[in-house]
Amino acid sequence: xxxxxxxxxxxxxxxxxxxxxxxxxxxxxxxxxxxxxxxxxxxxxxxxxxxxxxxxxxxxxxxxxxxxxxxxxxxxxxxxxxxxxxxxxxx
Amino acid sequence: xxxxxxxxxxxxxxxxxxxxxxxxxxxxxxxxxxxxxxxxxxxxxxxxxxxxxxxxxxxxxxxxxxxxxxxxxxxxxxxxxxxxxxxxxxxxxxxxxxxxxxxxxxxxxxxxxxxxxxxxxxxxxxxxxxxxxxxxxxxxxxxxxxxxxxxxxxxxxxxxxxxxxxxxxxxxxxxxxxxxxxxxxxxxxxxxxxxxxxxxxxxxxxxxxxxxxxxxxxxxxxxxxxxxxxxxxxxxxxxxxxxxxxxxxxxxxxxxxxxxxxxxxxxxxxxxxxxxxxxxxxxxxxxxxxxxxxxxxxxxxxxxxxxxxxxxxxxxxxxxxxxxxxxxxxxxxxxxxxxxxxxxxxxxxxxxxxxxxxxxxxxxxxxxxxxxxxxxxxxxxxxxxxxxxxxxxxxxxxxxxxxxxxxxxxxxxxxxxxxxxxxxxxxxxxxxxxxxxxxx
Numbered sequence: 388x389x390x391x392x393x394x395x396x397x398x399x400x401x402x403x404x405x406x407x408x409x410x411x412x413x414x415x416x417x418x419x420x421x422x423x424x425x426x427x428x429x430x431x432x433x434x435x436x437x438x439x440x441x442x443x444x445x446x447x448x449x450x451x452x453x454x455x456x457x458x459x460x461x462x463x464x465x466x467x468x469x470x471x472x473x474x475x476x477x478x
Numbered sequence: 479x480x481x482x483x484x485x486x487x488x489x490x491x492x493x494x495x496x497x498x499x500x501x502x503x504x505x506x507x508x509x510x511x512x513x514x515x516x517x518x519x520x521x522x523x524x525x526x527x528x529x530x531x532x533x534x535x536x537x538x539x540x541x542x543x544x545x546x547x548x549x550x551x552x553x554x555x556x557x558x559x560x561x562x563x564x565x566x567x568x569x570x571x572x573x574x575x576x577x578x579x580x581x582x583x584x585x586x587x588x589x590x591x592x593x594x595x596x597x598x599x600x601x602x603x604x605x606x607x608x609x610x611x612x613x614x615x616x617x618x619x620x621x622x623x624x625x626x627x628x629x630x631x632x633x634x635x636x637x638x639x640x641x642x643x644x645x646x647x648x649x650x651x652x653x654x655x656x657x658x659x660x661x662x663x664x665x666x667x668x669x670x671x672x673x674x675x676x677x678x679x680x681x682x683x684x685x686x687x688x689x690x691x692x693x694x695x696x697x698x699x700x701x702x703x704x705x706x707x708x709x710x711x712x713x714x715x716x717x718x719x720x721x722x723x724x725x726x727x728x729x730x731x732x733x734x735x736x737x738x739x740x741x742x743x744x745x746x747x748x749x750x751x752x753x754x755x756x757x758x759x760x761x762x763x764x765x766x767x768x769x770x771x772x773x774x775x776x777x778x779x780x781x782x783x784x785x786x787x788x789x790x791x792x793x794x795x796x797x798x799x800x801x802x803x804x805x806x807x808x809x810x811x812x813x814x815x816x817x818x819x820x821x822x823x824x825x826x827x828x829x830x831x832x833x834x835x836x837x838x839x840x841x842x843x844x845x846x847x848x849x850x851x852x853x854x855x856x857x858x859x860x861x862x863x864x865x866x867x868x869x870x871x872x873x874x875x876x877x878x879x880x881x882x883x884x885x886x887x888x889x890x891x892x893x894x895x896x897x898x899x900x901x902x903x904x905x906x907x908x909x910x911x912x913x914x915x916x917x918x
Binding site for chain 2: 399413427434435
């Protein structure tokens with residue numbers, strides 16, 4: 388059963404946001420999406436995600452400055468869920 | 479938004495910035511020892527050879543040293559720039575800047591033509607090479623554009639002007655007299671170095687590090703877009719007015735414009751610090767508050783000189799701006815940047831060796847708060863008493879400032895050594911753990 392997990396790191400000081408995101412992505416299974424709320428683009432996070440074979444999409448958020456969606460590389464079900472979410476909320 | 483072209487391999491090794499960060503406090507200690515060994519009367523004017531030597535020891539040996547190391551490390555992380563041969567490049571720049579700064583400082587103190595000639599060759603090659611290298615990366619090689627990279631572009635342009643003027647002044651002493659208006663050109667050189675290069679780089683980096691590390695709202699968009707170019711243009715207009723010997727009224731108006739722009743940055747940052755989203759204890763805030771107060775004080779001093787003339791005023795103005803303004807902010811940034819880089823490099827090592835479960839120290843464990851607090855107190859006491867000594871010329875203030883400033887920079891050096899040692903030990907432990915895991 389795929390899951391949509393939300394994680395708000397927008398008020399945490401470095402390096403807690405990256406630590407929490409990196410811990411959370413290890414729990415992701417096929418079809419799962421990690422939806423992260425952040426206050427700024429976490430540029431150093433992306434190479435680490437890439438190294439671990441995750442795909443991400445970052446966009447300007449509705450209630451938080453930045454929203455990031457992370458899922459396993461080549462996971463079509465999760466990618467479709469993110470596309471639908473982005474279309475629904477016009478992000 | 480996607481930043482797929484970033485990769486772990488393009489982050490330079492930790493040794494690249496570390497060599498610069500560890501050298502900077504030693505130059506500061508050297509500068510204070512130079513003051514101590516010289517006669518107390520050197521503090522009478524900024525034109526005294528010892529003061530010129532000490533000033534360059536601080537501006538090149540401390541400020542430029544930290545900024546060079548930070549740029550070589552942060553550009554790949556923040557702007558997605560891929561630096562070619564980072565270890566080799568950093569060794570060349572570090573050696574050139576270290577030897578060149580020593581040559582220039584002692585050239586001033588000993589008034590040695592040979593040392594001036596050596597400094598001219600070493601610094602023009604090192605700093606010229608550094609500017610060309612960074613400017614090429616910043617203008618043609620940026621993968622992730624932001625206000626910080628645009629701010630750095632203005633900052634590096636200001637550095638280019640500073641270095642061109644500094645090189646011309648050094649050539650003037652070392653080889654032949656080519657400059658007529660020495661005093662004006664020196665003032666313009668100092669203006670571009672302090673208000674142009676240092677302030678612009680600090681402002682550009684503040685756009686990133688203040689919201690990131692102090693958990694504040696972002697700087698207003700209008701400010702991040704226009705402040706840095708406005709300061710650059712204002713300094714350019716001031717320079718033109720000085721060179722063309724326009725009326726003192728116009729130069730005064732332009733000076734007030736620069737002061738006003740620096741005040742906007744200082745008060746905005748103070749305001750953002752009051753709006754922190756999560757008010758956790760953070761020692762580096764004290765460095766920032768001292769630095770912002772120092773910039774505001776120097777702006778007020780600069781404004782008041784239009785009406786009053788004080789003995790040693792220029793030396794006081796420069797000391798307040800550098801000692802109370804720029805240096806505390808650099809130290810505040812240094813603590814955060816070095817702790818973050820150590821944490822980030824350890825994470826990358828864990829990823830590379832696929833040992834994610836290995837426990838590594840977080841940022842607060844890399845630098846001990848109690849040591850950093852003592853270092854801050856010593857710095858604040860030393861720098862304030864030094865500036866007060868320039869006004870009151872009291873021996874107690876003089877000795878207090880010398881003792882505190884030497885202690886604070888030695889303290890900073892040992893704190894940074896300790897942080898690097900935490901990195902080295904943990905890095906080795908990760909490698910041992912990974913080897914053990916693969917054997918099992």
